[in-house]
């Protein structure tokens with residue numbers, strides 16, 4: 001925690017200071033339809049900055065930002081009794097329901 005980026009246009013900044021677009025790029029994510037897929041086209045990042053990719057992903061999840069509209073997601077009971085780790089649940093944490101529908 002607290003480490004700053006040592007490359008790129010946001011060099012010297014911490015994860016919490018970065019905008020969503022840049023974080024999404026750092027996390028190597030691309031939205032294809034309603035699927036958030038890993039985009040490994042940026043081989044330089046993958047080969048040299050894997051730890052940064054993981055940190056960017058953690059930051060995006062921590063901020064609860066919708067990948068489609070880039071707005072903050074409402075807090076859903078993350079301690080739901082029947083909370084599961086299945087795919088639908090995972091998707092609902094990354095996109096607004098209406099954004100999922102808009103993309104379908």
Ligand SMILES: [Zn+2]
Nearest residue numbers: 066069096099
């Ligand atoms: Zn949204």
